[in-house]
Amino acid sequence: MLGIVIPAHNEEKLLPACLRASRLAAQHPGLKGEQVGVVVVLDRCTDGSELIAREYGASTVFIDARNVGMARAAGASVLLEKGARWLSFTDADSRVATDWLVAQLALKAEAVCGVVTVDDWGEHDAATRAAFYRSYVNSDGHRHVHGANLGVSAQAYLRTGGFPPIACSEDVALVDMLIATDTTIAWSAAPRVTTSARRASRARGGFGDTLATAADRK
Structure with a gap:
C-alpha cells in the first residue's frame, strides 16, 4: 500500500480541498488499484478539522505538540504499521x-522532492511574487525541499530514522539524512502541488516565512 500524511493545525478552511485532491490522486488508474491510506495528523486542533x-474517510491521529516534525513522524508511523x-x-x-x-512512483527513485x-x-x-520566482527553479534538477511535496520509500525513511522532532x-x-545515507x-518537477501563500503561516520558518524573506529581497 501507499500512504499520504497530512499534518494539520486548525485547518478546517483549507483541509476539504486538500482531502478532495488527495482522494483523486489515490484513485488514479495509474496506481492499478493499489490501496492508499490517508492520515491526517491533528496537532492541537480546536476547530472542525477532525470532523x-x-x-x-481519512484516518486521524491526535498529538498535542505544535510541532510539524512530530506530526509528520506520527502519521508515517501509523502508515508503516499498516504496511505502507x-x-x-x-x-x-x-x-x-x-x-x-503516479508521478512520484514513476521516477523509480528512493525519494522524490517536488x-x-x-x-x-x-x-x-x-514585487514579492517576482522576487520569489527569480530565485525559484520550477524544473527538473531543482534543489527545493517542500514538506508539501515529498515522497520516500519506507525502507529509505526507516534507514534515516524518520523526521526529527523539530x-x-x-x-x-x-x-539531509537521506543524502547522508546515500x-x-x-529532484523533479513532475509531481505537482499547489499551495497557499497565506501570510498567517502555521509553522514558523515554513513556506510563509520563505515568502517573507523573498519580500525582504525585492
Whole structure:
C-alpha cells in the first residue's frame, strides 16, 4: 500500500480541498488499484478539522505538540504499521495533482522532492511574487525541499530514522539524512502541488516565512 500524511493545525478552511485532491490522486488508474491510506495528523486542533478528516474517510491521529516534525513522524508511523511501502507527504493548505502519486512512483527513485505552485498571490504585492520566482527553479534538477511535496520509500525513511522532532525545516532535515545515507533522490518537477501563500503561516520558518524573506529581497 501507499500512504499520504497530512499534518494539520486548525485547518478546517483549507483541509476539504486538500482531502478532495488527495482522494483523486489515490484513485488514479495509474496506481492499478493499489490501496492508499490517508492520515491526517491533528496537532492541537480546536476547530472542525477532525470532523472534516473523518467525512473524507481519512484516518486521524491526535498529538498535542505544535510541532510539524512530530506530526509528520506520527502519521508515517501509523502508515508503516499498516504496511505502507511508500510515504507521500503534503500539507493541509495544499492540493496535490491528480497524478501526484503516479508521478512520484514513476521516477523509480528512493525519494522524490517536488516543486510547488502558489495558488493565490492576493496577500502579496507583485514585487514579492517576482522576487520569489527569480530565485525559484520550477524544473527538473531543482534543489527545493517542500514538506508539501515529498515522497520516500519506507525502507529509505526507516534507514534515516524518520523526521526529527523539530518545529520547522523538518523536511530539509529529513532530506539531509537521506543524502547522508546515500539515498537515490529525484529532484523533479513532475509531481505537482499547489499551495497557499497565506501570510498567517502555521509553522514558523515554513513556506510563509520563505515568502517573507523573498519580500525582504525585492
